[in-house]
């Protein structure tokens with residue numbers, strides 16, 4: 001462990017709950033913040049269900065579920081973050097929302113706390129812009145599902161300090177992750193590389209070349225990907241994926257190869273966000 005003080009995770013959605021889980025598994029006390037107690041209850045009930053299942057299968061030691069959950073303290077007030085050493089923000093991929101939260105964090109958290117964002121694509125420099133101490137803002141980009149994926153990108157914004165990078169990097173390593181340091185470039189590394197995977201899959205469907213089912217199967221069997229692009233977009237969240245596409249597109253001064261696809265936009269309008277809403281490119285039991 002890099003600190004005995006609590007760490008905070010902001011947002012108990014797809015990513016936040018997974019990050020809270022891995023931190024709690026390594027002994028960190030986690031303050032999990034979300035907007036309502038109801039959202040927090042649902043997030044923790046989902047985590048309990050997943051942990052209990054693994055415990056029943058003998059994949060985790062008896063009593064482990066209670067131990068891990070006991071270290072996650074839910075809160076719907078930001079003031080509860082007054083004693084943390086590190087914040088990992090995982091709220092929706094919207095710049096204005098993130099900026100508003102970071103400005104509150106700066107006033108509430110101890111002056112030495114490192115403020116990290118799990119953003120997929122928003123420049124760390126833009127999240128830190130306007131803060132009094134941008135040197136403590138860093139990107140800590142986990143991958144979905146956070147408990148299983150080994151990589152974490154550690155991103156330096158224009159004014160990120162070496163101490164914040166070192167602390168965030170060391171923290172991720174204590175979670176058993178492999179880190180990749182990178183500068184604040186649109187989509188960082190993985191999301192930049194992956195734009196073609198989703199974008200070309202969507203174009204093939206639009207052109208009537210193949211169905212989403214065929215493309216997913218071919219990607220799995222012919223490319224040895226764990227999931228095809230449509231299965232993966234459903235896992236990530238169509239809303240999140242669209243935001244990432246928009247963000248990379250705008251950050252590259254509208255390079256055509258990154259242009260978001262209207263199929264994604266229509267699905268977001270319809271509320272078909274993928275696994276988390278039960279319907280995306282495929283249907284899921286809720």
Ligand SMILES: C[C@H](O)CC(=O)SCCNC(=O)CCNC(=O)[C@H](O)C(C)(C)COP(=O)(O)OP(=O)(O)OC[C@H]1O[C@@H](n2cnc3c(N)ncnc32)[C@H](O)[C@@H]1OP(=O)(O)O
Pocket residue numbers: 018050059119120121142143144145146147148149190191226227232235236240244
């Ligand atoms: C957009 C962002 O900025 C960046 C990103 O995150 S891009 C997305 C990166 N992620 C990927 O590419 C994921 C690719 N897919 C996969 O790795 C796998 O398909 C998968 C791990 C999601 C599911 O695995 P799969 O074998 O198909 O299904 P499943 O049998 O349900 O799960 C396998 C194991 O993972 C566990 N698991 C699945 N989802 C989990 C979750 N959310 N949390 C914890 N454990 C999970 C299951 O419990 C199961 O464990 P067991 O074998 O010990 O019983």
Ligand SMILES: NC(=O)c1ccc[n+]([C@@H]2O[C@H](COP(=O)([O-])OP(=O)(O)OC[C@H]3O[C@@H](n4cnc5c(N)ncnc54)[C@H](O)[C@@H]3O)[C@@H](O)[C@H]2O)c1
Pocket residue numbers: 010011012013014015016033034035039089090091092093094097118119120121141142143144235236237240276
């Ligand atoms: N989904 C992915 O595959 C993935 C992977 C890596 C990084 N990310 C990034 O992580 C962040 C979160 O993504 P997600 O997929 O977990 O989103 P999500 O939609 O699943 O969850 C977002 C959570 O934030 C909460 N929230 C909304 N407004 C809030 C506020 N003002 N304060 C606190 N919480 C608030 C919501 O209630 C929800 O629980 C985004 O920046 C996203 O780009 C996502």
